[in-house]
Amino acid sequence: MTDPTSPSDSLDLAGVWEQHAAWWQTGFTGGADVEYDEQILPMAARHLAGAAHVLDLGCGEGQIARLAVAGGAAQVVGVDASDAQIREAQSRGGGPVYARASATRLPIRSGWWRRCLERYLETFTTRC
Numbered sequence: 001m002t003d004p005t006s007p008s009d010s011l012d013l014a015g016v017w018e019q020h021a022a023w024w025q026t027g028f029t030g031g032a033d034v035e036y037d038e039q040i041l042p043m044a045a046r047h048l049a050g051a052a053h054v055l056d057l058g059c060g061e062g063q064i065a066r067l068a069v070a071g072g073a074a075q076v077v078g079v080d081a082s083d084a085q086i087r088e089a090q091s092r093g094g095g096p097v098y099a100r101a102s103a104t105r106l107p108i109r110s111g112w113w114r115r116c117l118e119r120y121l122e123t124f125t126t127r128c
Contacts, residue, residue: 013081014081014082014102017080017081017082017084017085018082018083018084021060021061021082021084021085021088024060024085025060025085029063041063041064041067044064044067045067048064048067048068048071048073049071050072051068051071051073052073052074052075053073053074053075053076054068054073054075054076055076055077055079055106056068056076056078056079057079057103058079058080058081059079059080059085059086059089059096059098060080060082060085060089061085061088061089061092062078062088062089062092062096062098065077065078065094065096065098066092066093066094066095066096068096069094069095069096070094075097076095076096076097077096077097077098077099078096078097078099079098079101079103079106080100080101081100081101081102081103082100083100086098086099086100
């Protein structure tokens with residue numbers, strides 16, 4: 001019997017996000033979701049305050065990565081498994097560098113990033 005709390009090997013999360021990227025882009029960005037704008041973005045901004053280096057895992061279309069740049073971060077990298085999300089992030093600009101990659105296989109040195117965000121779970125940590 002499969003443990004229902006464990007991620008399924010057969011579930012292609014990148015494929016799911018690829019398929020539903022437009023839903024996220026139109027439903028949760030650019031002021032479309034008042035709760036996101038009034039609660040999540042200010043919480044992220046507080047967490048990012050004073051950070052020079054930010055890694056945004058699951059960056060989607062880059063909304064929080066752009067927020068980090070606007071808040072003064074010198075280097076911001078947004079990573080997402082969805083090609084459609086990365087393309088949209090790049091088209092919206094704003095200063096971050098974006099890369100399509102899996103968050104489980106990042107070629108980075110541990111502890112270098114001052115702020116790391118993983119948005120799918122809305123979890124903010126201080127070190128990666």
